[in-house]
Amino acid sequence: MAIDGLISGLDTSSIIQQLMSVEKAPQDALVSRKATVQAALDALGSIRTKLGGLSSAAATISSPSGWGLRSATTTSSSTAVVSAAKGASIGSLTFTVDRLASAHGLRSTDVFATTATTAAAGPLTFTGDDGPVSVSVGSGSLADVVAGINAADLGVRAAAVNTGAGYRLQVTATTTGDGSTFTLAGLTGGTTVTSTGQDAKLVVGSGPGAYDVTSPSNTFSDVLSGVSITAVAVSASPVTVDVAEDVDGMAKQVQSFVDSLNAVLGEIKTRTAYDAATKTAASLNGDPTVRRVAQELIRAVTDQVGASSLGSAGLAGLQITRNGTFTFDSAKFGAAYRDDPDAVQALFTQTATTTGPVTFRGAGNRALSGTYDVVVTSPATAASASQSIPDPLVADRTISVRVNGTVASFDAVAGQDLATISAGLAAAIADEGLQLDVGIDAGQLVVTHRNAGSAARFDVAWDGATWTTAAGSDVAGTIGGKAAVGTGRVLAVPSATAGLGGLSVTVGGSGTGVVGTVDYTAGLAQRVASAAAAATDLGDGYLTGEETSTRSRISSLQSSISAWDVRLTAKEAHLRAVWSQLEVQMGSLQSQSSWLTGQLSALG
Template structure:
């Protein structure tokens, strides 16, 4: 570390002089820092445009996806029945009667006030066709319940206190005929409260070409391919319909229009010149981003191959450069000619926007991606130069401190010599 004497002899503020000289020395580094700031501003603007174009690409990809067009929505004519479409569900209609819903098997056994609960210290629990022997180590109502619950056979036992005394209640852990059970070995026997049974629906007249379907859990998958129908109570003449999810398609079209408008507006703000305020956007004059905006809006105004005007899809370009979407018109066109609309949107309209956006944002060779990466390389290079200047300026400051310290030391010596010489001359004058 180098120290300096701040004007003790010369009377100069050498630290101030050094700081001012260092500001001059640092001028090149200051210019580099301004360059970094300018590059980062440009980079952030390109990144913002890239994000808008990514939104366009994602919205367009949704409309080109087969899953979007194959999406099915399910409606039911009765509150007793509901339906959910799964992957690969097909459109169709099913009309049927719900004869009964699936029930859980429930049985009970009165607990004797005295004597043994079991005939020989064990029980036989039969679920479906499988019989299992269960040892009862404690011959009490709770002991019987604990033994059955511990065996984990699909039957749960509880002890209830009723107005007529204690009762053992047994319930199946699931619904359906396969979950029905019997319990043998209790001295009081058992009484069935609810018989475990499958849900039953009838399609048409079973005696005249119709058929019946059963379900252990109230869910039917055989009525419409890919659709799960759930019944909750008995009902007659129920119609379940699986149709194309047109609402989802309209939502996807709206999302694409919104993404186009957001991208076009953002690009316009960043690349235009405001004559009133005499200010320019950060990307003013950039041909790439302005070209992207023109391409987005141009694809709307130029129409759709094989269909004609985009207005047939409910999409129009206004004089102010804003794209509008008429949901009702789109749904009407879809209803009138679903195949033509699907082909036009999926393979032409949406695909055109997807290609435009992908050419700009692709992580490998997207034009915006390349610009952002190039700016990033420039910033890294400039920051390295700035770091090099830090070391150079630190060395220069040390050199200046040494120089001015040496100046003060030399001036101090000269002052001492001057004082001594003046003393000698004074002595000679006196002699």
């Protein structure tokens, strides 16, 4: 309620507002401080985002799988088109397209007046690769024949085609190639072939040395390993496809990495800047944490890489500038790559040499370069089961094995010797595609899984009914003194382990103790990824730690600001009460003054 000078004539609201401004000064300082700290947190978040982009770009070229890009060209895209996957075979192939793939098709010999006209007196017999299949066609009308064929899921599609003079049944395979041929019996009037299913064919070379390459579709996969050729048109003129290293593509990947690196360094420079002219400091000016980020990234790129004969990134076109960012010379990179692709790849990627029955698989962002012993405390084993069986067999028996629900069985007959039974069971296993081997050892029939480890297990019923389970075991041991987890023959240090996180190897053989070593080198892209991870790891990243601390400061400041809100509200209420009481007292005095004035006037 406004009390402005009702009696006194004073602007009490203005007086209270000015008094409250003085009282509020400490809170205003806290609000300003909170805004400053919030700006710092926002800046840290922006740097984190840029580091995420850098991690993604580094991951693309930090492992060998990111390299080996291939370019594929064709001299006639109207005849054949070509594509090549990473690591595809480099080479050239010249050929002519002799024919394109086609789907088998047939039609009814008869023409039917309407789709309701009877086209079959009973079920049809469809014969394809899987043998004859009976097809129910309901009433036998043309419409029911079409519906019955399509519902049978035979790898063909049927349609009633209006010719203008009636309807014909048209049936066409849904795939192309020699394997698409089929017959259809039981249709009124029979059928006539409209197209013959055939494979596409390329003729490579000419003269007596020419040879054919066929495919059930117009796409020829792995004629050259990793290369796909798609025939577009028949042509007697030769077409040549060339597959080469895609140096430009790999240079673009490195350029993207450099751009992401510069984005982080540029963001740090902006957030830590000081404008001498305006004497204005950015929100993270002088912050040692973000300076550390920049220093770690720069060192990751500029330090020598011992696994590469180039040693320095500068020899592959990557140079640091005076302002702390990097430039990339793609032409210099291309020249270095063409001269020694392995050396350039080793400069950027994870590499390792091993001794003993140890094969390097990969490493995580916490793994540091070094030479580490691989110690096996328990070797991996493969699941195995054996049974003594009379040789020759005395009585008939069925021997069954089962893997993930798939069963392979062999019915052994009395009088068969152990070699025959072993061969028969092995053939049954092969027919089902199971990864099991069968052999004979000391008069016993032995079944062994081809893969080692606890996950590679199988069941066996030597009498065809009573199942028992055979399971292998995983390798157990350490790498560089760090506990590792075994999966089959793979031994891997958990990713969170400091110093070696994610380092994994495959261990062969059955030895224990120090079975070999792995000499690991993190290339510069992997070192950058590791530096980014060390900063941003959600568990113990040092940038993450500063963000957590900054959020805590903001929370504390907000608590103080809120406490001042309560204090200031109470203070303003008190001031208003005091000034209101003042007006009341002045009003009372004014009334008394008026009364006294009246009394004095009456006495006079």
